[in-house]
Amino acid sequence: MTGQTRTITYRDAVCAGLRDALQRDERVFLMGEDVGRYGGCFAASKGLLDEFGPERVRDTPLSESTFTGAGIGAALGGLRPIVEIMTVNFSLLALDQIMNNAATYLHMSGGLFNVPLVIRMATGGGKQLAAQHSHSLEGWYAHIPGIKVLCTATLEDARGMLWTALQDPDPVLIFEPSILYAMEGELAEGAGAVDIARAKVHRSGNDLTLITYGSCLYKCLDAAEQLSATGIEAEVIDLRSLRPLDEESFLTSVARTHRALIVDEGWRSGSLSAEISARIMEKAFYELDAPVERICSVEVPMPYAKHMEEAALPQVATIVETARRMCGGG
Amino acid sequence: MTGQTRTITYRDAVCAGLRDALQRDERVFLMGEDVGRYGGCFAASKGLLDEFGPERVRDTPLSESTFTGAGIGAALGGLRPIVEIMTVNFSLLALDQIMNNAATYLHMSGGLFNVPLVIRMATGGGKQLAAQHSHSLEGWYAHIPGIKVLCTATLEDARGMLWTALQDPDPVLIFEPSILYAMEGELAEGAGAVDIARAKVHRSGNDLTLITYGSCLYKCLDAAEQLSATGIEAEVIDLRSLRPLDEESFLTSVARTHRALIVDEGWRSGSLSAEISARIMEKAFYELDAPVERICSVEVPMPYAKHMEEAALPQVATIVETARRMCGGG
Amino acid sequence: MSDFKAKPGLPLIDREESLYFLRQMLRIRRFEEKSAELYSATKIRGFLHLYIGEEAVGVGVATALDPADAMVATYREHGHAMVRGMGMDAIMAEMYGKVTGCCRGRGGSMHLFDAEHRLYGGNAIVGGGLPVAVGLALADRMQGRKLVTCCCFGEGAMAEGEFHESMNLAALWNLPVLFVCENNYYAMGTALNRSESVVDLTQKAAAYGVDAMAVDGMDVIAVVAAARKAVAQIRATAAPFFLECRTYRFRPHSMFDPELYRSKQEVEGWKQRCPIQSLIRRLQEQGWLDEEALARLEEEITGEISAAVDFAERSEWEPVSELSRFVYSDPEVQ
Amino acid sequence: MSDFKAKPGLPLIDREESLYFLRQMLRIRRFEEKSAELYSATKIRGFLHLYIGEEAVGVGVATALDPADAMVATYREHGHAMVRGMGMDAIMAEMYGKVTGCCRGRGGSMHLFDAEHRLYGGNAIVGGGLPVAVGLALADRMQGRKLVTCCCFGEGAMAEGEFHESMNLAALWNLPVLFVCENNYYAMGTALNRSESVVDLTQKAAAYGVDAMAVDGMDVIAVVAAARKAVAQIRATAAPFFLECRTYRFRPHSMFDPELYRSKQEVEGWKQRCPIQSLIRRLQEQGWLDEEALARLEEEITGEISAAVDFAERSEWEPVSELSRFVYSDPEVQ
């Protein structure tokens, strides 16, 4: 790897990952609604149809359940499909295929049939798309054994997780926070596959652990900066893999900071944040100087109006405030 | 209410609740696969077709998404539909209608349209039905704002929750643990509607709180008896409503017992038990003498073989053992 | 399948009515043009799907319904809401996100609801409204109301399983649903022939024994005629009917669409068949509309739109404290 | 829709083959009779769906396939597994829940899998196998293998949206899927005419431009002939084909069904058309089978079954410590 970097968007990073996969392995193909001629509903596959042709970049009809199930079949048949479901909101139509087929084939067949399938989808709110288009269900998906669940918050991960996921013999769901597609940043020229088993510490600190993933990572990093100005040093952990959870990462951190705040865009009750809190309860209870807290989305179908949506989503100010209170400050 | 009781099965109790609802309100009708001529896949609606006719007891084609959505439409149109989805395993096909329509109509329309719909479904394992027919997803459903989620563990609740749910202006999901249909017990002659907002303490005790719902209630009660023999008095709480959660019930109990063990048939990670643990963490941390623990299903697609299924599900022995350890015993 | 086909370019037979169609189509057109402007000015956000080019369909179909009939539409439903009777004020304020919007700013462009006019959305999940429409029709029939539920959806929705399930259930149970396929030949960037193996969509209806008809969706007179026949048949038999309206959207799918998937010529070709221009031409040919009347009409509509924009601008935001209201009907439940 | 129809009661043309069909059908019949017994004896648990009465379909269709072709079936798939080549031992042990079962006892009756014979389940979600079959066909085609994927499902599954989506996708992408509808006229207790508005199921195929044929599913010779034509056409064109086999299940839906929804007479009427009895009659008429040969055949099958039961009885349970194995391929991942 050279030391050189380029400024690109998250969208470009996703696209580069897709291109890379299609180039490297002829068993890989991409299918989903409007991935081809339209260029992807977030323009993340723009140009790939021309580059790889309609056999390998397949526009599907609107039928989430069947093209997802077809991805399972194609994986069983020796290919390495990347199924794109435009957004998590539409994936509910494919849930039967995901939970009852993709997640069960290996176990149910006593090890005979594994399903090397990658399903990508955009997730999250923040774009005023209202109740049916703003779900953050990646943490909810993480409940399902038999699949792996990733969420790519950084350019590195958007670029590199796909290839690693494609090497995996089992179904992997990759969630891309849609609010990040336009985000710009620096990416190493030689960036490639990344590990998908470990969480990543984005900022070190000894006073409090902020545990998060996805687009809330940036809210946590902002909050950590503000906290630092008031003398509180927060450690910020991006989980990256929501299933399996790298619990060691946050348990180790909490053993040092003795305080944990989880920031999760999912609806609070039954969110991934609850699981993390419960694990800390079970495995680091005696390390805690204060109860673990959670900042999640308010439990409402997402409203359209901007001020209402902002009130529903986790915000930096709340993180700062809560963290300060937890650390005995204001 | 007379003091007299009758011996009936859980199945009969469900049936009596259905009959009652059909008799009391002509806007009520039942629809689902095989609810009519077959008599219900668990025989819970046997006889109702003859009694109420095919307009009010409607056999549907195999199309979970559409008959659930039609239930939403019928509720919007002034009826009080009871939609039966045979089992939770098939409800995945209807999840889009449940989450994107039933749960959102009221909020998304700014209060214009409420959806007075009841959806019933069987849930749970224990019958050697393997990976695609043994899900316990009621706790997972409890993540969704805009719906209410009930789970009926007792004859009283199987008999009485339906009518209360039908009075509710909003969508209510009622989960019936399929393992309980054959359970016999005593039910008061005059049994009727029951409250659906409160959890129920089935057994009092000061040493430990067992928090559960559904068929695990009986495992907890068994365990509590065994614990009692060794001098540990467990309080046993049946949550009954999984959304909203009656957190007061368990917080009050934990404030007294200082120890809580949650028993939940859902897969451990991201189960309702995690939410309960997290809430105790947040609201009763300083009351705890030991970390809250959870006994859940092992995170595997359910195997068919009996011994393997038993190993996957929460069992009395594990509850007893864990509770004793938590109380400083063996 | 039904054997009657509406012929294109029928002579206009009713002056009042024809002028009404023109007014409605123009109202939609100008309202949406203004909306696009306001989107660029960031007054309106989220997704905005314009109906421009397709106005004859919504106007034609809505005209054939009685006020008490029900409608379920998609995220491309400004037109439907307007023709059903919702005022521009309520729609514009909704798109501004103001509390005076039809849904208090909760829904936005994709989720217009109206209890008085029985508009049950505004559904942003493709195909998601179909089962709901079947249920509404069931409720009407079970309660002895001789009403029709009209369900509008794009041709793209016909690939979804719910279309099939809903057609089957409506036919099986004999439910008064008017299925209106707004076939604009594209689902976002996916052309009909890349979405359906059989592009004659009335064939799908045949598989369920549902009477069907295809009509020129660029000709409002033809759409009205077809829709009236369909509605009359539904009212007489309670059986569902499938009406395919062949139309075209002149604008991108939403405000984010680079339109890589179709040619400028194709779009231009369809624009030649603009439903508004051709009705104006026919009205002028018949001597029912002169330049002055048209100018007056445009002016009235401009006025109505400015008033709506004014209304939206002047309106209040819903207080944030109301956020959790309406998750449940009972304000105590959280 | 295709215009060729297999005629019922064709003369038997090949002795060897006809005897093979008989053997296969009898193997299924006797194996399942034994299974029902073992269910009552609580050796087998969970759901057990018997294919008795429908054997001609599975045998006929499987015979038309090449060993390298793929199959996806339902929870009523013992027959399919056997004809595809899975031994009775592996099936019986699976239903006992023993580690020597085809899926180590993980799947049971509803989930028979076989990598060698490309049997991809055994799917207990009605309609759930259809998209998977489409994907398998896609994989074969994209990798240049001229293979067919055969997907069996009941007529009840045709009401599910996934049927529609899968037919459309297979037709649109020209994928070599043989869709086999095992129309036994009931989905649990729901009669076909309460499940479908149009009961001529080949009409559904027409809506996707898929060639279709209906065949007497009680006549194995007719099923084989039809399936061979279908498979040949698929191999030649890669296009999907829809084959409806009209049949009947003689037994209850599963072991818990009181059969309130159909009359004894109806069941008896169909039993008169037992595919096994009628083949035996025809073989005897043609002088290709005498009592002795039949008795010998029965005896061989009885022996095969006892051996399988023995095998299952003698086999070990999978150690509980293996429970979490195969959740993921990598044993380290939990």
Ligand SMILES: Cc1ncc(C[n+]2csc(CCOP(=O)(O)OP(=O)(O)O)c2C)c(N)n1
């Ligand atoms: C289930 C689902 N999948 C995908 C989308 C994203 N999406 C929104 S509109 C659209 C195209 C729909 O096309 P069509 O039904 O023809 O209606 P049109 O937009 O042309 O009016 C798509 C794919 C969605 N909203 N819902």
Ligand SMILES: Cc1ncc(C[n+]2csc(CCOP(=O)(O)OP(=O)(O)O)c2C)c(N)n1
């Ligand atoms: C999606 C789904 N809904 C309901 C069921 C319960 N169920 C199992 S078999 C069956 C009937 C299926 O009938 P059909 O497709 O005709 O097949 P058959 O059993 O007659 O072979 C039903 C309703 C299921 N397994 N899956």
Ligand SMILES: [Mg+2]
């Ligand atoms: Mg379209």
Ligand SMILES: [Mg+2]
């Ligand atoms: Mg059947």
